[in-house]
Structures are given as structure tokens and as C-alpha cells.
Amino acid sequence: MSLSRIAGKAAVAASVTLALVGASWANEIKGKVSVQGIKSPENIAVYVDAIADKKFEAPKDHIVVDQRKMSFIPHVVAVQQGATVEFLNSDSVGHNVYWPSISGNKKLSHNLGTWPKGEKKPFQFNDLGTASLLCNVHPEMSGYVVVVPTPYFALTDKDGNFEIKNIPAGKYTLKTWSDDGKPTTQAVDVSAATTAVELTVKK
Amino acid sequence: MKSRVLNTSIMASVTAVVVVLWVMLASVPKTSAIPAFSRKYQTSCTTCHNNYPELNDFGEAFKKNGFKFPKDDEVFVKEPPVLLGSKAQKEAFPGAVYPGEIPGYLPIAFRYEGNFTLNRKQPAGVIAQNGFTPRTDLFAPNTFTIISAGSFGPNFSFWIDDDISAGGTGAGGGLGDGWIKYNDLGRVFHLPKNSLNVRFGQFEPDLPFSQARTYYLSGYDVFNEAAFAQGPACGGGVTVCQTTHNAFILGSPQRGIEFGGTPNNGNFNWSVAVLDGTGSNYGLGGALTARSTKDVYLRASYKFNLERDPESRNGVQAAGPTGPRDHTSIRVGAFYYHGNNEQNYGNSLFPFVNVISEPFYRVGGDIRFKYRKLELYGVALTGHDDNHLVDTVAQTITKTNAVTFTGGFLGSNFWIYPWLIATMRYDFVNSPSDFINRSPASQYNTRNRVSPGYQILVRANIKVVGEYQYTYGRPYTDPANPLNTLYFRPNTFVTGIDYVF
Numbered sequence: 001m002s003l004s005r006i007a008g009k010a011a012v013a014a015s016v017t018l019a020l021v022g023a024s025w026a027n028e029i030k031g032k033v034s035v036q037g038i039k040s041p042e043n044i045a046v047y048v049d050a051i052a053d054k055k056f057e058a059p060k061d062h063i064v065v066d067q068r069k070m071s072f073i074p075h076v077v078a079v080q081q082g083a084t085v086e087f088l089n090s091d092s093v094g095h096n097v098y099w100p101s102i103s104g105n106k107k108l109s110h111n112l113g114t115w116p117k118g119e120k121k122p123f124q125f126n127d128l129g130t131a132s133l134l135c136n137v138h139p140e141m142s143g144y145v146v147v148v149p150t151p152y153f154a155l156t157d158k159d160g161n162f163e164i165k166n167i168p169a170g171k172y173t174l175k176t177w178s179d180d181g182k183p184t185t186q187a188v189d190v191s192a193a194t195t196a197v198e199l200t201v202k203k
Numbered sequence: 204m205k206s207r208v209l210n211t212s213i214m215a216s217v218t219a220v221v222v223v224l225w226v227m228l229a230s231v232p233k234t235s236a237i238p239a240f241s242r243k244y245q246t247s248c249t250t251c252h253n254n255y256p257e258l259n260d261f262g263e264a265f266k267k268n269g270f271k272f273p274k275d276d277e278v279f280v281k282e283p284p285v286l287l288g289s290k291a292q293k294e295a296f297p298g299a300v301y302p303g304e305i306p307g308y309l310p311i312a313f314r315y316e317g318n319f320t321l322n323r324k325q326p327a328g329v330i331a332q333n334g335f336t337p338r339t340d341l342f343a344p345n346t347f348t349i350i351s352a353g354s355f356g357p358n359f360s361f362w363i364d365d366d367i368s369a370g371g372t373g374a375g376g377g378l379g380d381g382w383i384k385y386n387d388l389g390r391v392f393h394l395p396k397n398s399l400n401v402r403f404g405q406f407e408p409d410l411p412f413s414q415a416r417t418y419y420l421s422g423y424d425v426f427n428e429a430a431f432a433q434g435p436a437c438g439g440g441v442t443v444c445q446t447t448h449n450a451f452i453l454g455s456p457q458r459g460i461e462f463g464g465t466p467n468n469g470n471f472n473w474s475v476a477v478l479d480g481t482g483s484n485y486g487l488g489g490a491l492t493a494r495s496t497k498d499v500y501l502r503a504s505y506k507f508n509l510e511r512d513p514e515s516r517n518g519v520q521a522a523g524p525t526g527p528r529d530h531t532s533i534r535v536g537a538f539y540y541h542g543n544n545e546q547n548y549g550n551s552l553f554p555f556v557n558v559i560s561e562p563f564y565r566v567g568g569d570i571r572f573k574y575r576k577l578e579l580y581g582v583a584l585t586g587h588d589d590n591h592l593v594d595t596v597a598q599t600i601t602k603t604n605a606v607t608f609t610g611g612f613l614g615s616n617f618w619i620y621p622w623l624i625a626t627m628r629y630d631f632v633n634s635p636s637d638f639i640n641r642s643p644a645s646q647y648n649t650r651n652r653v654s655p656g657y658q659i660l661v662r663a664n665i666k667v668v669g670e671y672q673y674t675y676g677r678p679y680t681d682p683a684n685p686l687n688t689l690y691f692r693p694n695t696f697v698t699g700i701d702y703v704f
Contacts, residue, residue, distance in 0.1 A: 069278055070246055092274035093261070094520045094527030114522035116514060136526040136621075137261070139247045139663065 027167050029152075029174070029188060029195045033160040037203030038180045041160030043076040044201055045146040047153035048164065049173040049185075056151055058082025062122065065133070065143060067095045072133050072143025076179070078153045081128055085145055086120040087112060095135045097121070102147070103129030111136075130177055146177050176201055238312030238664070238703050239352055240270065245281040248663040248703075253529070254616070254624050255666070255703065256416040260529045264519045267397055267465045269360035269386035270353055273519050282308040284356075303356045310353035316346045318420065318668075318699030328682045329691050336693075345369075346376070350703075360384045362406075364415075379415055380456050382406045389464065398466040407456045408500045409463060409474040411536050411569035411582055414454035418658060420670040420697050423582070424630040424650070425610035426454035430563065430588040432606050433639045436487045437553075437595050446559055447590040447606040449544045450485035453565055457481065457498075468517065470508060472536070476500040486546040496543040504536025504569070523575075533572050540565040544588065555598035563588035567611070576618040583611040608634035622660040626670070629653050646676035646690045669698035 035041045059080050066073045068090040079085060087097045098111035108129070112121050125131065125147045133143035146153075152172075154162040169190050174197060176184040181201035188197055241248060248255050251262030258266060264273040272279050288302030320340040325333075346369045352362045361383045366376025382404030389399030407415045414426045429452055432445030463474030478498045485491050509531040510516040520527040544561040547553055567584030585607065592603040610632035617625045631651040638648045656670035676690035 070244070091278075093272065093279070094518060094522065096526030098525065111525045113524045114527050116518075116522070137520070138250055140245065 027169055027190050027193055027195065029164040029167060029190060029197055031162055031197030031199060033156050033162065033176065033199045033201055035160065035178075035181060035201050035203075038178065038201060040158065041156055041201070042158045043074075043179065044156040044160070044162075044181070045076065045078040045148065045153060045177040046156065046162045046164065046199065047078060047146075047148035047175055047177075048150045048167065049175050050149040051170075051172065054150075056080060056082075056149075058084075058124075059151070062086045064088055064120070065097075065145070066090050067097070067135070067141070070095075070135075070138050070141055072141060075142070076144045076146065076155060078146040078148055078155055078177075079125055080151045080153070081147055081149050082124065082126055083147075084122050084124045086122045088120045089115055089117055092117055094137060095141075096137070098134055098136060099131035099145075100134065102127050102131050105129065144179060174199070238314075238350065239306075239308070239310040240265075242308050243282050243306065243310070243353070244272070244279050246279075249621075253618065253621075254418055254658055254660065255664075256413075257418050260520045261527075264469055267469055269358065269384065269400075271357075271360075282306070303359070305355060306353045310351050312350045312352075312703055314346075314348040314350060314701070314703045316348075316699060316701045318697050321696040323692070323694045325693075326679070326689070326691060328679045328689060329677075329693075331682060332679045348376070348379070358386050360386055378405060378456075380404070380406045394464075395466045397469070398464040400463055400465075402461040402463070405456050405458045406461065408453065408476055408478065408540070409461065409472075409502045409538075410453065411502070411504065411538065411567075411571070412580065415456065418666075418668070419626065419628065419654070419656065420668055420699070421652075421654060421672060422454060423612050424632050424652060425582065425584050425612060427452050428586065428608055428610060428632050428634065430586055430606045430608065431636055431640060431642070432590050433636045437593060442595045444487075444593055444595075445590050445603060445606075446487065446546065446593055446600075447544070447561055447588045448485060448487045448489075448546070449561070449563055449588050449606075450489070451481040451542060451544070451563070453540060453584075455481055459497075461500075470506040472502070472504045472506075474500070474502050480542055480544075485544065487552055490551070491546065491548070494543075494545045494548075496545055498540065498542035500538070500540045502536065502538040504534055506530075506532050506534040508532050528575070529573050531574050533570065536569045538565075538567055538569070553593055553595065553598075553600070556593075556600045559591055559600070561589040561591065578616040579614070581611065581613040583609075585609045606636050608632060608636070610634075624658040624660075626656040626658060627654070628656075641678075644677050646678060650675045664704060665702040666700070667698070668701055669696070671696045 033041050033044050033046065062084045063077055063079055064086045065077055066088045070091060077085065089095050094114055096112060096114045100106065100109045102108035108127050112123060115121050125145060128147050128149055131145040133145060135141040152164050152167045154164045156162045167190055171187065171189050174186045174188045176199060178201050181203055184199050184201050186197065186199060188195060251258055251265055253259045265271065284304040284307045286302065286304050288300060290302055292299050292302040322336055322338050324338060325336060347367045348364055349367055350364045354360045363381045364379040366379060369376040382402050384400055384402040386400050387397055388401050407413060410426065412423065414422050430447055430449040432447040434445055435441050437444040457478040459476050459478035461474055461476035465472050478500055480494060480498045508516050510521050515521040521530045541564045544563055546559045547556060548558060565584060565586045567582055569582045571580040588606040590603050590606050591600050593600050612628055612630045614628035619625055629651065631649055633649040635648055637643065638645060652672055652674045654670050654672045659667040661667055672695045674692055674694055676692050678688050678690055681687035681689045
């Protein structure tokens, strides 16, 4: 076998390997969250828990949470650990953003202060957990930033459906966060292109 | 006399209240107040109140803007109004009724206040002289108030509050304020926004501190001070008497028309009102309820905004490091009330003279300082009523020394937490006439009272309030020695619940 033929076969093998790798990254988890004792299955965060020996770079894109008509929009955002959220004030009334804790840890409380209409204030969320967004003038305002350890996460739609895309094959732990419900944990084996999951969140 | 103010039972009551409060506070704090405006905008009471019914800076701006958000009101309204004609009908005017609107929600709210009173134990001599007052009184007065307020389109706003019951079971209440206001009439004359408004109906004069919507359990003593001449009225053997008998008090709502405005970003406030005078019985013997003369009330105040940052200074609220808050500010103001009391209509009291005309005035100044969680304020006031001396035997009437009084109050509020407010007030009234008349009987010319208190927002719409009133000494005869006069301070502790919905 000539060197050129060996080189050619190696190139083909490499291409196949790359294609396979590529295929493995195209896996997805599709699922539905059912709720018990909770008004709606919407806005439940479903995410892959931390993967041993795997670290992810902080995403460069910033996520925007708006304060509009005296509401946090969107009501819930899920972000990867290290992501930066920009808080925008679109109202002509004064607002602020603060969270009294992250998942109950009051040492991680933070108050971003006040800023005028049209301006944004960024904050990088490096701690895992959920920050309950509040405005100290309009206590009816409520929002959540759910900080998760991996880039594999999604929020449910109004019917409880979710889709986590571009997840490599492997065995993972799937977790949920909900405003009203208890956390749910479920093992999931992502081996097929699409893995279907059914989850139940109870109050 | 040694006075033991807080005895064991008071301490037990306070402890019980604290325990109950902690239990209440420990439960899930999700409810917020939803009276009329809360419903309209789907927002909490705290948007407009730091401690209801007192308004914060945003609430003041909301009120001054005719019960509308200072900017982009339509954006925030969650219950759109019902149009009484399309906007295009303006073009058809005067051939059609000018289009208006009414609130899309039922603009009604309710308020209940019920208090527990603990009176200081009376000495035997006080009971013998003044009668027995129970040491405790549960939930009196019970006041249930219905409030309706809102706006009719861009220019009209209205307010009605009526105490459906007050003072206990089955007791009658009455209309407090009931007015309609045309906002920003100055627009017609190209004046700055809110320079000129006009209000019609029954309303509390534009006092520096509202008596009708105070969050204190007791009213301001000086706003409740009437002017009566020294000595008894003529009749029953009394042939020489003084005539001033003016039941007017500043704190009462009155019927009238008020012009006013809040130009310069709301910092300057002015009002001129023509009023009907008090509706209480006045005149010697309380014989009269009406007079032809009309009174005039003037008030001007200026709020010096002390915020350094221009953006904060010009905003509806200041931008603090932890969120919007009231501006650091000093407000100074002055007010003047002038009336002309008339008695003896139809010669009903004294046939030998015509109508007795007695001009009177109340003039005062006020100050209010706000800094973060602290508020300091004060009012000083003097009252002056012309007075006459009547001799029913000689059938003469001559002008005599005027009936005067001075008084005021000083106070402070401190927000320990957004839900826990410590209050302190000092009221004083110096009335030589009252002292001479022993009405009320007091140890000195000046009656004074110190009232420390607390306000606890259990929820945004539910409050537990309390006030201890350390009041002036009142004379009574020593039972052991009738020649000896003793003094008793009928101090009172009042606490209760106040909720709106």
C-alpha cells in the first residue's frame, strides 16, 4: 500500500470520525413536564446538572431582562453559570433590581440600584442557583434568573414542552427548577438523536 | 404625684401584640394592598405610600397629576377605561356631548380601623369628680370607611370618602371629602403643567399635614382647637358676657371651591379656597349652623429638593443606590385662614343689637424635612377671633380683648424597616380662654401631649398601629382635703388594626 493510499484512507477515516462526532453533538432531549398542584407548567427550567470533569466557558452573549409595564420580561430566564444578564428599564417610572439571596444563600444577595429609562445594568451570575428578582418600590414585580451549570438547558412552554439541543451523547442528570414546585431529578441517557423525557413537578 | 405609666398589664399587652405580630409576619408575605388604584394599575400600595395613607414622592406626583401616573399613564393601566364617546367626537363639539370616560373598574375601596384602648388607672378623686372611665376599651372606635377615587379622562379627577360607621356599633359616620377636580386648567392659558387646577365640593383645606388622611391614631390638637371667649354666656343670671363662640376648627372638611396648582415640577404648591366655614354648631349656645359670610383659605409652600445629582433631583423619585426613594428635601410653607363669624341673626340672642360680626383668622407656618428613612416636621399656628362684651342690662355691646390661642406640633418618623416605623409627636396648644373656662381643665395655660408610637405594615394593606399618649395634667380635688388641688394625667395607650382593600 502506497503512502498516498494510506494517507487517503486516513483522511476518509478522519472525516467519518468527525462526522460521527458532529452527529453526536446534534443530539437533543425533547420532553414534557407535567405538574401536580401547580397552576401552569410554563416557565419551568429543565437543565443538565454538572458533568464530572467537564467545564464550560462562560457564554459571551448577554441576556436581557426588561422591566416594562412594571413587570420583569421575561418572567424567568435560565442562564449558564458565568453568563451576564443585562437589566433594562423600559418604564418611565423608577425601578430597581435586587435579589435577597441566590437559592436561599443571603450572602449572595445583591442590589443593582436605580437607573433611568432606556439604560441597562449588567451583572455576571457566577453562582449557581436561583435569584429572585425584585423591585423594592413595586413589590408585585417578580422575576427569576436560574443559573445552571451547563449550557444544556431549556424553559418549558405553556404546555410544559421543552427541547434541549446540541447535547453530546452520554448519561446525564436532568434537573428542574420551578417557581412553585419542588426540584425534580431524573437520570437520562442521551444515545439516540432524540431522547424523549417525561418529567413531573409537584408542588 | 408618682405616676406609674406602664404597668404590668400594659407590658403584657405589648408582649402579646409583639408575639401576634411575629406570628403574622412569619407567614408567607405575598399579599399586597389592592384598593381602587392598586386594582387599576395592578400594583402594590407601596408604589404610592411609604406608610399609607401618607404619600411618598411618587404618590404625590400621582395625586397632583389627577390620579394618573406622571408619565405614560396609559401604558400602566391594566383596566382600560370605558369611553363615553369616541375621541373623535371632540371635533363634533358643540354639536355633540364632549367625550369623556369612566373607570373601567369599580373605583371603590374600603378601610377599617379598630382600636384597643388602655387608660391609665384613675385615682378615686378623679372618679368622684369626672366619673368612671373603664381602663380598657376594645375596638373603639370602629371606623369603616368607603372610598371612591379615580379620574374621568385626562382632566377630571374625583374623590369621595364616607365613614359608613364610626365610633362603635351602629354609630353614624358621615361624608369626609367629596369633590371633583379639573386638572391643569392652566393649559387653556398656556401656563406650565399643573399650574392651575380647580376643585369643587367638600374637602379638607389644603393643610400642610392632612388631618383626614393622617396615619396617626390621634388628630393634631391644634387643628382641633376652637375659639371660645372667657366666662359663661349671658343668661341665667349672667348679664355681662363675651360673645366669641366660634366652633370652627381647621381640621374639618368644608364645602367650597379651591384654585390651586403645583408648578415647577411639583415643588411649588399654592391654593386659594373660598369656603363655607365650619358646619358645626357655633354661636352662643351652639345655636347656629350657617352664616352668610364665606371664608378664605390661602396656602403656599415650596419644597427645596436637596438631591445633588441632577437626574435624581428632577426625577419623580430620587435614584438611590438601593432603589428609588423620596427626595431629600425641605418643604416650608405658610397658611392663612380668614373668616367672619356672625351671630345674632334676627336679634335672636340680643334684641338691642344687630348681627354681631367677628372676623377671625388662623395663620401659621410649617416645615418638613425628609432624609432617607427619617422625616422631621412641624407646624406653628396662631388663632385670633374678634370679641365683644355685651351688657344685657345696659344694652350695650363693645369690642373687647380678642380670643387668641397658639399651638402646633413637632414630630418625627423613622423607618426602621420598610414595614416598621417609629413615630414621635409633640402637640401643644396654648389657650388662655380654655384655661380660664376649664374646658378642658388643665394644669397650665399650655396643654401638651407627647405621643410615641409605632406603625407595622403586616402586609402592604394591613397595619398594626399603636400610640402612647402622655398628656397634660388635669386638676381634681383631693378627696382627703377639698382645699387641695391634685393633678392627674389621663395617659392612654391605643393600639389597633387598620386595613384597606
